[in-house]
Amino acid sequence: MPEHIPSELPEGDPFGADTLPYGVFTTPDAPDHPRIGVRYGAHVLDAAAAAAEHGSAYADLLDQPVLNPLLAAGRPVWQAVRAEVRTWLDGPHFHPLSEVTLHLPFEVADYVDFYASEHHATNVGRIFRPNAEALTPNWKHLPIGYHGRAGTVVVSGTDVVRPLGQRKAPADERPSFGPCAKLDIEAEVGFVVGTPAPANTPVPLGDFREHVFGVCLVNDWSARDIQQWEYVPLGPFLGKSFATSVSAWITPLDAFDTARTAPPERTHPLLPYLDDSAAEPGGIDIRLEVSINGEVITRPPFASMYWTAAQQLAHMTINGASLRTGDFYASGTVSGPGEDQVGCLLELTKGKGPYLADGDEVVITGWAPGPNGSRIGLGEVTGRIIAG
Structure with missing residues (x-):
């Protein structure tokens, strides 16, 4: 049953009033009624119920089984809804996070994966x-x-x-078929598009905030042996397409204002549509942590990414490609300069393995600096490997 919770959370909770990520949930008493929730501490605010109680103009947008209608409403509405949610935090419409079921929060229109870390690409x-x-x-x-x-x-x-596919080691005479033997993680950060753009209307760097609704953590699983055999000359296919895990919570882009940071120094001049030298700082200081079976193996820093999310959006659309509500793009593996800052097992073991075994559970968490020393949380992304 819904309940009241204290409007003030314990100090340091990354899901306080400066974060307020959106997701979709159901409760045991209404398993066929998915609706939009907002995470606050260890609870979920039933945003639809709160909006209805307060006579919000956005009640219909929040009583939806996916975030897409809210995403499509545009940035002025996103900001207005976020402001109203902050006034509902002392109300009765909360459910313990442990008692709800979380769902994929938005219907994915298109998915693009980038390769934006110089450290990862070099390794x-x-x-x-x-x-x-x-x-x-x-x-x-x-x-x-x-x-x-x-x-x-x-x-x-x-x-x-565990995916099936072809693989061929350099010494093998011909390819073999079977389950992936080198199953890997890729710790990434994802961006969810809200406001669409028609075909032949490139999105400039300065319009990034008008189109991107929020941010989440991603594990873009990778079958290294399948990928290595198939990727020449056209690139990733079966080695990447079997699963991409995303967080159940989408943290609004505006929550990361305090965490904005300059990207690494550019070593080559950029063409005008990618030149961000006069733009707002395009990096985001998100600190990731990757655990396997409860043991932390690496802490990749998103601030080290060479290419920013705004540049990626500009590049995605510069050829005239349209942008749709629910489009989703990910940063590519996040890796820093240190050996304990890499975002995949390929780098961590320098290609030698071991890779993931059946039964292994991977957990990626992350946070960014918020106002007045607070933390902005990103919902964790977890996945357990099972045999094919």
Whole structure:
């Protein structure tokens, strides 16, 4: 049953009034009524019920089974709803987080995955191309990415079935078929598009905030042996398309204002549509932590990413591609300069493994600095490997 909770949370709680992420939940008494919730501490505010009680003009937008109608409403509405939610935090419409079921919070329209970390790209290049330049010639000139598979984006907590596919080691005479033997993680940060843009209307760097609703954590699982055999010459396919896990909570972009930071120094001049030298700081100081079976293995820093989310959005649309509500794009593996700051097992073990075993559970968490020393939380993303 809904309940009251204290309007003031324990000091340091990353899901306080400065965070307020959105998700979709159901309760045991109404399993067929998914609706929008807002996380506050260890509770979920039933936003639809609170909006109805207060006569909010946005009640219909919040009584929805996915976030997409709210996403499509645009930034002025996002800001107005967020302001109203803050006034509902001392009301009666809260459920313990432990007693609700969380669902994929938005219907994914398209999915794009980038390759935006110079540290990650360099490390992987050295592993895969030890006798060549680690970075390809185009890497410092454009955000490299690929179009992923929207239908296999799943909510945190969904089991990941070990994928099947072809693989061929360099010494093998011919490829073999079977379950992936080198199943890996990729710790990433994702961005959810709200306001669409029609075809042939590129989104400039300065319009980033008008289109991107929020931020979440991502685990873009990777079948390294399948990927290594198939990726030449067209790139990722079966090695990436089997599952991408996202958090059940989407933290509004505006919550990260205090965490904005300048990206790394540019070493090559950028074309005008990507030149952010005069733009607001495009980096975000998000600190990630990756655990496997309860043991922390790495802490990747998102602030170290060479290409920013605004540049990625600009590049996605510069060729005339449209932007749709529910489009989703991810940063690519987040890795920093330290050996304990890499975002995947490929880097952590320098390609030697071990990789994930059946039964392993991976948890990615993250937070960013907030106002007055507070923390802005991102909902965790978890997944457990099961045999195919």
